[in-house]
Amino acid sequence: MVTARQLSRLGTxxxxxxxxxxxxxxxxxxxxxxxxxxxxxxLIPGNPVRAALGxxxxxxxxxxxxxxxxxxxxxxxxxxxxxxxxxxxHLGTSIITDQPVSQTxxxxxxxxxxxxxxxxxxxxxxxxxxGMVVGxxxxxxxxxxxxxxxxxxxxxxxTIPEFxxxxxxxxxxxxxxxxxxxxxxxxxxxxxxxxxALALGPAASxxxxxxxxxxxxxxxxxxxxxxxxxxxxxxxxxxxxxPNMLVGALTVGGLLLGVLVAGAVVVENVFARLGLGxxxxxxxxxxxxxxxxxxxxxxxxxxxxxxxxxxxxxxxLDPRSAQQSR
Numbered sequence: 001m002v003t004a005r006q007l008s009r010l011g012t013x014x015x016x017x018x019x020x021x022x023x024x025x026x027x028x029x030x031x032x033x034x035x036x037x038x039x040x041x042x043l044i045p046g047n048p049v050r051a052a053l054g055x056x057x058x059x060x061x062x063x064x065x066x067x068x069x070x071x072x073x074x075x076x077x078x079x080x081x082x083x084x085x086x087x088x089x090h091l092g093t094s095i096i097t098d099q100p101v102s103q104t105x106x107x108x109x110x111x112x113x114x115x116x117x118x119x120x121x122x123x124x125x126x127x128x129x130x131g132m133v134v135g136x137x138x139x140x141x142x143x144x145x146x147x148x149x150x151x152x153x154x155x156x157x158x159t160i161p162e163f164x165x166x167x168x169x170x171x172x173x174x175x176x177x178x179x180x181x182x183x184x185x186x187x188x189x190x191x192x193x194x195x196x197a198l199a200l201g202p203a204a205s206x207x208x209x210x211x212x213x214x215x216x217x218x219x220x221x222x223x224x225x226x227x228x229x230x231x232x233x234x235x236x237x238x239x240x241x242x243p244n245m246l247v248g249a250l251t252v253g254g255l256l257l258g259v260l261v262a263g264a265v266v267v268e269n270v271f272a273r274l275g276l277g278x279x280x281x282x283x284x285x286x287x288x289x290x291x292x293x294x295x296x297x298x299x300x301x302x303x304x305x306x307x308x309x310x311x312x313x314x315x316x317l318d319p320r321s322a323q324q325s326r
Contacts, residue, residue, distance in 0.1 A: 091294035112275035131210025157204035166197035183272035
């Protein structure tokens, strides 16, 4: 017979195993990301400093900036210096402005974090209730016309690119109705349109997943047993259907986090928000490769951390996934 202490030890062991596996995967992923961002500069043909300063720059100036950036060292030494800099939050120096890249990113990061955070909240607030309601109403083949309308509308929103969605929202709500500012960062109202432009596509995708998950949950035998308790309908769905449905929905939601971060680059340029998106485009235009390198590294690390948080949330909702996810 298994005692309570043995069950407690078993649960602790599963959590330790889960944390160890996730930590190893995170370290391995970080190593790959750091290596790829380092290789990005060195895969560019020619001297990146010459490309950034232009053909008219004096050779002495190019040589001086090359030495300041450490690009005249052996490749392995440059890699070790880069890794050491990443671990100490020093991401190099801009070729154009001669400012620390980490300092430049720190000034732009809050605007991007605000946009992605608000967009993520909108995705959850739109996708989960809509998907649940449609899943409940169309369960067992009911209301086929509603299902047709739902799949059509979500397919349309899912296929519209972020920049085109942003242009449409600006035309309707900023230019025509003048409810929100067209661009820039002007208080809370300036984040509404960019957040919706970023969130509507992922929300459409996630709502379809939520509907499918809700239909699958409602068809399970344990849900029929729960119906025998004769709970009010809203308590039945909130207590029994919602927690079981969220496990599958969050799994897909974790994949959408990368879509939100990548889409923020496009949306920020459409709405002229001074975030990491406009910074990376500026770096590409000016061929300021240390800036591009630093922004890509920060965005990739942010996606890894967000996915780790999603994994932790999944284990908290369903402890069995700590044992199953190997």
